[in-house]
Amino acid sequence: MLSVLYKNALLSFLLFIMAATTFAQTRSFQLVPLGVKGGIDESNLSAYLVAPYGSSNYICLDAGTLHAGIEKAIANKVFSIPAEQVLKKYIKAYFISHSHLDHLSGLLINSPDDTAKTIYANADCIDVFKNNYFTWKSWANFANDGEKPQLGKYRYEVLAPGKEISVNGTALKVQSFPLSHSNLQSTAFLVNNNGSYLLYLGDTGPDEIEKSHNLQNLWQAVAPLIKTGQLKAIMIEVSFANEQPDKTLFGHFTPNWLMKEMSTLSQLTGVKALQSCKIIVTHVKPPQSQINHIIQQLKDINSLHLNLIYPKQGKPILF
Template sequence: MHSKLLRLILFCLLLLPVLGFSQSFRIVPLGVKGGIDESNLSAYMLAASGTNNYICLDAGTLYYGIQKAIDEKVFSISADQVLRRYIKGYFISHAHLDHLSGLIICSPDDTVKSIYGLKSTFETIKTHYFTWDSWANFADEGERPTLKKYSYRVLTPGIPMHVKDTWMQVDAFPLSHFNLTSTAFLVKSNDAYILYLGDTGADQVEQSHNLHNLWQLIAPLIKNKKLKAIMIETSFPNEQPNKSLFGHLTPHLLMTEMSNLATLTGQNELKGFNVIITHVKPPQDNIEKIKEQLKAENPLHLNIIFPEQGKAIDL
């Protein structure tokens, strides 16, 4: 009897990929744009597949985006319960409001959890947002009294940190975003990874090596089929002059960076590789241009994904 049961268990485990459990991550976009539409600003819930233990990568829009996901049947509980129970922590790439305002606005109704980021990001949050003049200090540091709902967890580049109440760990790496430091987060679950980049300019424009350093780091993960996707911004169409980019990418600059990555991985390794485009800036005419230009300038045959607010992506 025991041997039959063991064989049945092994058979079921072999069937898991066929039954749709081969995915490693679920991404729920709460906001996919940059710019004027405050109901749809950068925020992505991310969890290991089969769990409801999410982190939030940036938090420009939270509640409205959660409600959109409920409308799309991604979640079957109320928006406030998703906010309070499913999101286990926030990873903030930088302290610009289009990446942070949802967290600030929702803080009175949120539950105790951590905010993760670079020290420079926290300094801005502590001195400009979680102060009693501008809002209330829901964190555990900064202007008193501190309400201690959120705790700041400073990430040190190159040292992964486990995320409490999840199966994931996250490493952080600096990015150049005009006059401040943004962040890339490399998320690991079991032996699979996703790379999320906050706002960033191209190395050639920013006079930086940050993206090159990042490509060197992830090239082995791509070659070993461990990196499931890169989530990276493309804010403006190619018509935007370099002097007016303010630390952002165009389709041409993104594809230049992907070509730089290909020199480290080999071109064949990037064929069909998932690149999720974030932070497209309105108006809609510009967004359509960005989409057309990315599709037209894709010699590596990347799998370009344009996320939609509230619609889950399984990878």
Template structure:
């Protein structure tokens, strides 16, 4: 009997370890760059590992990115069906076009779903994008007539909001992006998390504390090994002057922020931690410099991941 009890205890422990090590999320990058390439701008489909109910983190490029994913065998359905059936809603970090133009352009072919964002971003949708002078009002608020395809969901900083028609929820946090407020999305599935940051400048340059407060919020999740990855921008190489960062990060400033995060999580706690580097701006020479500079300054031994359009990532 004692042997049987010990066997069962070991079996349950191994099951628990196996469950913990399993991937919790899948990410399909539809667009990974910042800058001028309209075919490859920030947009990431995110779902629990065992689900096809995705939310789209920003929506700079949709159709072209979905086609790339279909070509790579990620989806067995045509691109139009992926847009209409698999994407259940949009989390829009801020109102700049390179983070939402795909949503606007694809709206005639899309299906009814929610747009989640802070109130100032939603106000820009209402007054600048979904208007009859610039496009058409596919939402259920703003100018008339309203085509009522999209419903706005205003996110309140720090409040947990269910992402409808998915198994996920989200908390949004404000970020400073030069002359406007951007946002970070902490997405939860069961007891695992992904953190996605829209465009952001470093606290020291932006003269604020938004990143400091964000790191304080997620540090316990890193200690408990519940946060699977941070998706964060690095737009420019270190040669970019601080005065012309315009609310963006360089390799130096990213690693400075990661140093601040490690002070909250403990020495050595970020070794091997997943950092997905987003929003790298062309030209290719800058991208190469950014990768070299990040490798040189990666004293914390972070696991730096450079997403590729249409190629899935699992955590």
């Protein structure tokens, strides 16, 4: 009798291990939010570490907050090494969507303690780094171009829209797409991990308000990946509540506008396929009362029954 019980227990344990292993193998990415908000709180501004699941070789999508977010992640037992070592060893490159300070100030402030890395961005954003940020009157020129002397810690690389590039030190590839953000060109990054994808959008407004076709072009590009289940998540901003007038959106989304764009995307993918893709809501602007209000508005109008996720600083998302 004991032998039979032992065999049954062993079989159950092996089946559990096999199931857990299979589940783990279905994961493609680990996302560590270092900053999730869209303003006011300088300790929690847009920055997301992304790596293949099980890897510590990350890229950083925007870099509004670094050190404070890394400390939060350490407190949540995401990392077991000191914050300065995460900065130096785990972050392999920066992908900056546009030149507004809330998306890159953490990179600037932490640059004296950082290690050599590449800064990837569109041409306009790189020009702002050269002419406004990494200059000797505002900071120091830690880059390999611009005002002399050039310290050469960072290397600029201008992204060509639509061209996929491999990121040194990681298993990831990234393709960029232009976005419209009021008076600026912003960027969407499509991150590829061996055929599984994550789409991160920097700040952007709806095509109808921005008088642009950038989002439509982006949706057409990623729709096939959604239909095949390869696109695991879309990270997209909702900065303001629905009460914000269209004329003062300044290149941002409200819940109504997000759902309108998701409806447009669903026409290309089918609703069921889009429901299988996580929609990670970013860049929600404080105060907390407004954040709660935006979340409730999204819940109330989520007629497509999308899988909406609200990231929290320092808490990993695995998918």
